[in-house]
Amino acid sequence: MTFGNILVPVKGNPADDAAVQLACQIAKSSKARITAVNVIEIQRNQPLNVENETQMRDAEQVLEHVEQVARAARGALMTELLQARTAGVALVDEAVARGVDLIVMGIPYRKPLGDFQLGTTTQYVLKNATCPVWLCREAAPEEKS
Amino acid sequence: MADLDKPQNGTIKTESDLDARRDGHDHSVHPDLTTLEVHRGKHQGDKYVRVIRSSALRKVAPGILRASEAVSRPSGKIGRWYTQFKAFLVGKPLPTEAEKGERLNKIRALAVLSSDAISSSAYATEEILLVVILAGTIGLFYSVPIAIGIAALLAIVAFSYRQTVHAYPQGGGAYNVARENLGTPFGLVAAAALLVGYIMTVAVSVAAGTAAITSAIQELYPYNMEISVGFVALITMINLRGVKESGTIFAVPTYLFIFGLAAVIILGAIRILLGDPPVEPRLESSAQHGPMESLSIFLLLRGFAAGTVAMTGTEAIANGVPVFKPPESKNAATTLAWMSFILAFFFVGLTAVAFHYGVTPHETETVISQVARIILPNELLYGFFQVTTMLILILAANTSFFGFPRLAYVLANDGFMPHQLKFRGDRLVFTTGIAMLGALSILLIIAFGGSTHALIPLYAVGVFISFTLSQAGMVRHWWKTREPGWRKSMVINAIGALLTALVVAVVGVAKFALGAWIVIVVIPILVFMFYQIHRHYARVTEQLALASDNGTALAPLRQIVIVPIGDLNKASLRALSFARSIAKDPIAVRIFYEAPEADEFRAEWARWGEPRGVQLVFLESPYRSFNEPLLAYIDAIHRQDAGAFVTVVLPEFIPAHWWEHFLHNQTALRLKTSLLFRKNTVVIDVPYHLDK
Numbered sequence: 001m002t003f004g005n006i007l008v009p010v011k012g013n014p015a016d017d018a019a020v021q022l023a024c025q026i027a028k029s030s031k032a033r034i035t036a037v038n039v040i041e042i043q044r045n046q047p048l049n050v051e052n053e054t055q056m057r058d059a060e061q062v063l064e065h066v067e068q069v070a071r072a073a074r075g076a077l078m079t080e081l082l083q084a085r086t087a088g089v090a091l092v093d094e095a096v097a098r099g100v101d102l103i104v105m106g107i108p109y110r111k112p113l114g115d116f117q118l119g120t121t122t123q124y125v126l127k128n129a130t131c132p133v134w135l136c137r138e139a140a141p142e143e144k145s
Numbered sequence: 146m147a148d149l150d151k152p153q154n155g156t157i158k159t160e161s162d163l164d165a166r167r168d169g170h171d172h173s174v175h176p177d178l179t180t181l182e183v184h185r186g187k188h189q190g191d192k193y194v195r196v197i198r199s200s201a202l203r204k205v206a207p208g209i210l211r212a213s214e215a216v217s218r219p220s221g222k223i224g225r226w227y228t229q230f231k232a233f234l235v236g237k238p239l240p241t242e243a244e245k246g247e248r249l250n251k252i253r254a255l256a257v258l259s260s261d262a263i264s265s266s267a268y269a270t271e272e273i274l275l276v277v278i279l280a281g282t283i284g285l286f287y288s289v290p291i292a293i294g295i296a297a298l299l300a301i302v303a304f305s306y307r308q309t310v311h312a313y314p315q316g317g318g319a320y321n322v323a324r325e326n327l328g329t330p331f332g333l334v335a336a337a338a339l340l341v342g343y344i345m346t347v348a349v350s351v352a353a354g355t356a357a358i359t360s361a362i363q364e365l366y367p368y369n370m371e372i373s374v375g376f377v378a379l380i381t382m383i384n385l386r387g388v389k390e391s392g393t394i395f396a397v398p399t400y401l402f403i404f405g406l407a408a409v410i411i412l413g414a415i416r417i418l419l420g421d422p423p424v425e426p427r428l429e430s431s432a433q434h435g436p437m438e439s440l441s442i443f444l445l446l447r448g449f450a451a452g453t454v455a456m457t458g459t460e461a462i463a464n465g466v467p468v469f470k471p472p473e474s475k476n477a478a479t480t481l482a483w484m485s486f487i488l489a490f491f492f493v494g495l496t497a498v499a500f501h502y503g504v505t506p507h508e509t510e511t512v513i514s515q516v517a518r519i520i521l522p523n524e525l526l527y528g529f530f531q532v533t534t535m536l537i538l539i540l541a542a543n544t545s546f547f548g549f550p551r552l553a554y555v556l557a558n559d560g561f562m563p564h565q566l567k568f569r570g571d572r573l574v575f576t577t578g579i580a581m582l583g584a585l586s587i588l589l590i591i592a593f594g595g596s597t598h599a600l601i602p603l604y605a606v607g608v609f610i611s612f613t614l615s616q617a618g619m620v621r622h623w624w625k626t627r628e629p630g631w632r633k634s635m636v637i638n639a640i641g642a643l644l645t646a647l648v649v650a651v652v653g654v655a656k657f658a659l660g661a662w663i664v665i666v667v668i669p670i671l672v673f674m675f676y677q678i679h680r681h682y683a684r685v686t687e688q689l690a691l692a693s694d695n696g697t698a699l700a701p702l703r704q705i706v707i708v709p710i711g712d713l714n715k716a717s718l719r720a721l722s723f724a725r726s727i728a729k730d731p732i733a734v735r736i737f738y739e740a741p742e743a744d745e746f747r748a749e750w751a752r753w754g755e756p757r758g759v760q761l762v763f764l765e766s767p768y769r770s771f772n773e774p775l776l777a778y779i780d781a782i783h784r785q786d787a788g789a790f791v792t793v794v795l796p797e798f799i800p801a802h803w804w805e806h807f808l809h810n811q812t813a814l815r816l817k818t819s820l821l822f823r824k825n826t827v828v829i830d831v832p833y834h835l836d837k
Binding site for chain 1 (some may be wrong): 179181183184186187188191192193195198200203204205206207213
C-alpha cells in the first residue's frame with residue numbers, strides 16, 4: 001500500500017506526535033508528501049475571517065511543534081492553518097481540495113462520560129472522508145485495581 | 146457570505162479578490178504576510194478559510210514576524226554541507242529563548258568559573274617555596290604563615306567581590322566597580338589589565354599542561370608548540386558549543402582534581418595527626434649550595450607576592466553574574482564563597498603538608514607531585530592524580546574563555562570595544578570574543594615558541610592591578626552609599642586595596658626586568674585604543690542622531706535615475722522598465738569606444754521604438770575604460786545638483802550555473818564595487834535570471 005499525499009490533523013495534544021511519527025514512517029516508504037493541518041474553530045457569533053491573535057499564535061505553536069517532531073523523525077512536512085465553524089468539515093474539504101489519499105489522525109484516550117468516546121471531529125472525518133483514515137490512539141492508562 | 150464581505154485588518158481575500166489576484170490585477174502584499182482565503186466545501190453552505198502565511202516567517206503578533214529555524218538552513222548543497230559541518234563542530238543553533246536554559250547552576254558554574262583559580266593551587270605553593278628557599282632551610286618555616294596570609298587576602302578579595310556581584314548584577318567585575326566609583330580611566334585600566342590577564346592565562350596554562358604531557362612522553366617534546374595550539378583550538382571550539390555544554394564537558398576533570406587534592410590533603414593531615422614524623426627538607430636546585438640571600442622582609446614580601454598567583458581567576462565569577470540561574474547574584478555569591486574556601490583550603494593545606502614532609506622545589510618534579518607521591522598509597526592513584534592535575538592546568542584556560550568574551554561584551558556595550566563583540570552566535574555565546582581570545586592566545590604561544598613561563602609574572606601584575614582598582618572602587622562605593630555596616634566593609638576593602646597594591650608594587654619591582662614592564666606598556670596602549678574606539682562611536686552617534694526639529698515627516702528626496710546599458714536586450718529593457726517605475730525620466734547611458742558602435746545602438750534603439758520616457762545619452766570613451774566615464778558623468782550630475790541623489794539602476798543577467806559567471810566580464814559587479822561608497826549615490830541591481 002503506497003500513498004502520495006498524507007494529511008495529518010493536529011490539535012496540540014500528545015496524540016499528535018504519534019500521528020506525525022507514523023505519517024513520517026509511511027511517507028518514507030512511499031515517498032509521500034505530508035501536510036499537518038490545524039483548524040481554528042470560530043464561534044458562530046464571530047465572522048469566519050476573524051483574526052484572533054491568541055488563537056493564531058497557539059495554532060502556530062502547535063504547527064511548529066509538529067514540525068520539530070517530524071524533523072526528529074527524519075521526515076518533513078508542510079503545515080496549513082485553517083479557520084472553520086467545525087474542524088471536521090474543513091478537514092474533509094481540505095483533504096479533497098489537496099487530493100489527499102490518506103488521513104492519519106492522532107486521538108487522545110478520553111472517557112468524558114465514563115466510557116471511551118471518539119470526538120466529534122474524528123467521527124465526522126471517519127464518516128465523510130473520501131480517502132482511507134488511519135487512527136492513532138494514544139495508549140490507555142492502566143486501570144487501577 | 147455576509148460575514149466575509151467586510152475585510153478584517155485589510156487582509157481578507159474574498160473570492161472576487163482572489164479572482165482578481167489570479168488575473169494579475171492585485172499585487173498587494175500584506176506586511177504581515179498573512180492572507181485569508183475563502184474556500185467552499187463540498188456541501189452547500191460549507192465554507193472554511195485557509196490562512197495563507199509564510200512557513201519561514203511565522204506571525205507571532207500583529208506586525209511581528211519570527212524567522213523559523215528553516216530560514217537559517219541554506220538551500221544550496223555547499224551551504225548545507227557547511228551548516229552540517231558547523232553543527233558537528235559547535236552544535237545546532239539555539240533560539241534566543243533557550244538562553245535561560247543555557248544558564249549555569251552552582252555546580253556547573255564552579256567548574257567553569259573556578260578552574261583557573263583552583264588550578265593555581267597546583268603551583269602556588271611551589272612559587273612561594275622557590276622564593277623563600279633562597280634564604281635556606283630557615284626560609285621554609287615562613288611558607289605556611291605566608292600561605293595563611295595569602296588565604297586571608299583571598300578572603301578579603303572574595304568578600305569584596307561578593308559585594309560586587311550584589312551591587313553589579315549585570316557583570317563586568319572590576320571594570321564596572323572602578324568605572325562607576327573611580328571614573329572611566331580607572332575602569333578602563335582595570336579592563337585592560339584583565340583582558341591581558343585572560344589572554345596570558347590561556348597561553349600560560351595550556352603551555353603548562355602541554356609541558357606536563359611532553360615531560361611524560363618525551364617523544365612529543367619537539368611538538369610542544371603545535372600541541373599547545375591544538376589544545377587552544379579544541380578549547381575554543383568546545384566553548385563555541387555553548388556555556389552549558391562546555392560546563393558539562395569541563396566539570397568532570399575539575400571535580401576529579403578537587404576530590405583528588407582534597408583527599409591528598411586530608412590523608413596527609415590524618416597521617417600528621419597520627420604522628421607521621423616530619424622530614425628534614427632536602428635542599429636542591431638553586432638553593433642546594435646554601436643560602437643565597439639573607440632572610441629579609443623584602444624576601445618574605447617577594448614570597449608573598451609570588452604566592453598570590455593562587456588568587457588569579459578570583460574575579461571571573463564577578464564578571465559573569467548574568468550567566469547564573471536566577472537568583473543570579475545570590476548564586477554567584479554562593480559559588481564565589483565555595484571557590485574561595487576550596488582554594489584557601491587547598492593552598493594552605495598543601496603548603497602545610499609540603500612543609501611537614503620537607504618537600505622543596507625540585508628541578509624534575511613539582512611540589513604537588515612530590516606531596517602526592519608521599520601521601521597516596523599506590524602508584525596507580527598517584528598516576529591518576531597526576532593526570533587530573535595536568536587536565537586542570539589546561540582547563541584553567543577555560544575560565545578565561547568565559548571571562549574574556551563577557552568583559553569584551555560589557556566594554557563593547559559601553560562603546561569601548563568593537564560592536565562585533567556584542568554578537569552572540571548560534572549557541573548563544575559571544576562567538577567573536579571567544580574566537581578573538583583563541584586567536585590572540587595562539588599568536589602568543591607561537592610568538593613564545595610554546596614556552597610561556599616568562600609570561601607568568603606579567604599576568605599576575607595585570608590581575609592584581611584590577612584587584613586593587615576593584616577594592617578601591619568598593620571603598621568609594623561604601624563611602625557614597627553608606628549602607629548599613631558600611632564602615633566595616635569599607636575598612637576591609639581598604640585593607641584589601643592596600644595589600645593588593647603592595648603585591649603589584651612588589652611583583653612589579655621584583656619582576657620588572659623579567660617582563661613586568663610589558664604590562665606597563667600594553668595597558669596604556671589598550672586604554673588609548675579603547676578611547677579611540679569610543680570616540681569613533683560617539684562621532685557616529687552624534688552624526689546619526691535625530692535632532693529635535695527633524696520631526697517624523699519624511700521629506701521626499703530629489704533623485705536622478707541613470708541606467709548604464711551595453712546592448713539592448715531583455716535584461717536592459719527590464720532595468721529600463723524598473724527605472725521608469727521609480728522615476729519619470731530616467732537617463733539611459735550608453736558608453737561606446739568607436740563611432741560606429743554608437744550608430745548601431747542608435748539604430749537598434751529606434752528599431753525597438755525608443756523606449757518611452759527614457760532619455761538616451763552616449764558617452765564616448767576613447768581610452769576604452771567603462772567605469773571611469775560613468776563615474777565622471779555621476780560626478781558632473783552631483784556638481785550641477787549637489788543635493789540630488791543619483792540612483793544607478795544596473796541591468797544584470799544571472800547565468801543558470803555558477804561556473805558560467807567566469808565566461809562574462811562582470812561589468813555590473815565592477816561598477817557596483819566602484820559605486821558602493823560614493824556619497825549620495827544609490828545602486829539598484831535589476832537581475833534577469835537565465836533559465837539555461
